[in-house]
Amino acid sequence: MRLDGVGRRYGVRGPWVLRNIDLDLPRRSLVRVEGHNGSGKSTLLRIVAGIDAPSRGRVTGRPRSAYVPERFPAALPFTAVGYLTHLGRIHGLRGPAAARRATDWLERFGAGGHARTPLAELSKGTSQKVALTQALLAEPELLVLDEAWTGLDPAARDVLDRAVAERVAAGGTVVFVDHDPRRLAGAADARYRVRGDGLDRLPGGAGTDPGARPADAETGARPAEGDDAPPSGPRVIIEAEAPGAAGHLTPRDLAGLAELPGRPYVTRGPDGGTTVRLAVAAAHSDALLRALLAAHPPWHIRAVAPPPPSSSPAAPVPDENRYP
Numbered sequence: 619m620r621l622d623g624v625g626r627r628y629g630v631r632g633p634w635v636l637r638n639i640d641l642d643l644p645r646r647s648l649v650r651v652e653g654h655n656g657s658g659k660s661t662l663l664r665i666v667a668g669i670d671a672p673s674r675g676r677v678t679g680r681p682r683s684a685y686v687p688e689r690f691p692a693a694l695p696f697t698a699v700g701y702l703t704h705l706g707r708i709h710g711l712r713g714p715a716a717a718r719r720a721t722d723w724l725e726r727f728g729a730g731g732h733a734r735t736p737l738a739e740l741s742k743g744t745s746q747k748v749a750l751t752q753a754l755l756a757e758p759e760l761l762v763l764d765e766a767w768t769g770l771d772p773a774a775r776d777v778l779d780r781a782v783a784e785r786v787a788a789g790g791t792v793v794f795v796d797h798d799p800r801r802l803a804g805a806a807d808a809r810y811r812v813r814g815d816g817l818d819r820l821p822g823g824a825g826t827d828p829g830a831r832p833a834d835a836e837t838g839a840r841p842a843e844g845d846d847a848p849p850s851g852p853r854v855i856i857e858a859e860a861p862g863a864a865g866h867l868t869p870r871d872l873a874g875l876a877e878l879p880g881r882p883y884v885t886r887g888p889d890g891g892t893t894v895r896l897a898v899a900a901a902h903s904d905a906l907l908r909a910l911l912a913a914h915p916p917w918h919i920r921a922v923a924p925p926p927p928s929s930s931p932a933a934p935v936p937d938e939n940r941y942p
Contacts, residue, residue, distance in 0.1 A: 619643040619666075619760065619791065624675035625815075626661050635661050637815040639675070643760070646877055648786050648805055648905075649793045652820070653812035659795045660687075660764050662812060666793055667762040681759035681791070686749050688765035698724065698740065698748050699733040702755060709756035716755065723751040726781075727774045743769045754781055761785050763794040767801060780912040787878055787909045805879050805905030854903040856882070856922050860892040861915040867892060879905035893920065 624639040635658045643649060643666070653659045664670035665677065667685035694701060699720050706716025724730045727747040732740060740748065746769045753761060761782070767775050779802060782792050794802070809820040860867055867886070875884045875894060880902025887893025898906050903922070910917040 619677070619679040619681065621665070621672075622676050622678070624665060624672040624677065626658075626665060626670070626673050634815045636665075636672075636812070636817075637674075639817050641666075641810070641817060643791050643793065645759075645791055646786055646789050647791050647807040648782065648802065648879070649791070650802070650806040650809045651793065651795050651812065652809065657812040658815065659812050662817070663762050663764045663793060663795060667760070682756070683760040683762065684753035684756070684758035685762045686746075686753045686764065686766040688768050694737050696737055697734050698729070698737060698744075701737055702748065702751055705752050706755050711756065719755050720751060723754055724748070726777050727751065728771070728777075743771060743774070746770055747774060750778060750781070754785075757788070757790075758785070759790050761790060761792045763792065763796075765795055765797065767796055767798070780908055783879065783905065783908040783912045784914075787913065802905070804901040805908070807879075853897055854900050854922060856896045856898065856903065856906060856910070857887060857920040858894055858896065858910055859887075859918040859920055860894070861913065861917055867894065878909045882906060 620643070621639050621641040624641075625634055625637040627634045639662070651659050651662060661670065664685070665672055667683050668677075668680055669685055696704065699717060702720035702724075703713060703716045706720060707713060709716075711719065721730065721733060724733055724747065727750060729744050729747040729751075732744050735744075737745065737748065746766070750766060753763075763778075763782075767778060770778065782794070782802065783805075785792050796802075811818045811820055860871070872884050872886075872894070875896065876882065878896075880898040882896035882898040885895050885897075887895055896906065907919065907922070910919065
């Protein structure tokens with residue numbers, strides 16, 4: 619998805635809130651947007667989600683999208699599950715499937731006991747859980763979250779963190795704003811700040827270098843200059859076992875792991891079968907663990923540790939452990 623020269627103002631002669639915004643939002647990416655109150659963050663997110671239209675410029679390649687604002691309009695004549703089932707049908711789900719997914723997500727967010735409660739009687743926190751459920755029901759390819767953690771209890775915030783990791787791991791794009799600078803710290807592939815009427819890219823982020831070469835389509839290996847190389851700098855080794863797998867992990871399985879948050883360097887584990895070792899920059903290890911644990915079914919984490927001294931960036935990986 620891309621924004622080209624996008625601008626937005628309210629009224630023919632109103633001041634420009636945003637002007638000349640160029641923004642790429644690739645698949646399988648987590649994008650954080652920052653800025654002062656009133657800077658235009660919400661306006662940008664509404665344009666990204668398709669809720670608002672730009673006054674100038676164009677938006678191309680928008681996939682199936684879902685949007686969660688900070689405030690959910692609860693004054694609707696539905697119960698929570700009735701509203702969610704109705705929206706599920708709009709998204710193409712059959713009634714029973716929509717109701718089942720709605721119930722499952724409400725349970726995950728700790729709001730299952732309010733499924734039959736009228737929306738107007740829900741607390742702000744529970745209303746926000748309903749808003750999140752409606753966005754996640756149809757597994758959107760683009761999820762836009764505007765202060766969506768506001769009003770949630772700590773357990774529900776953790777569930778939303780995991781849901782974000784799931785969407786990204788499944789190939790989706792998540793764009794979010796949150797007042798807490800620690801929210802998903804180290805997991806974002808790109809960070810932007812709305813400043814004045816423009817948009818600045820901030821340093822950092824878990825994404826690859828713009829000049830990095832793409833992964834091999836068949837094996838998932840990411841070529842480096844010379845031999846394959848693990849990430850340099852402080853890093854963590856995660857040893858994980860595939861959920862319920864039998865035999866050996868295929869090259870495509872390994873390719874998928876190489877695209878998880880932090881883009882880990884993947885080698886087969888000592889058993890050569892269903893265990894892998896993932897070397898990832900230390901700053902991205904939490905995001906990678908969240909993605910593994912959020913998988914359906916989740917991966918089993920055997921160990922998390924700094925690499926042994928012999929596994930420095932220059933050390934070769936034994937041939938029998940290298941994939942495929």
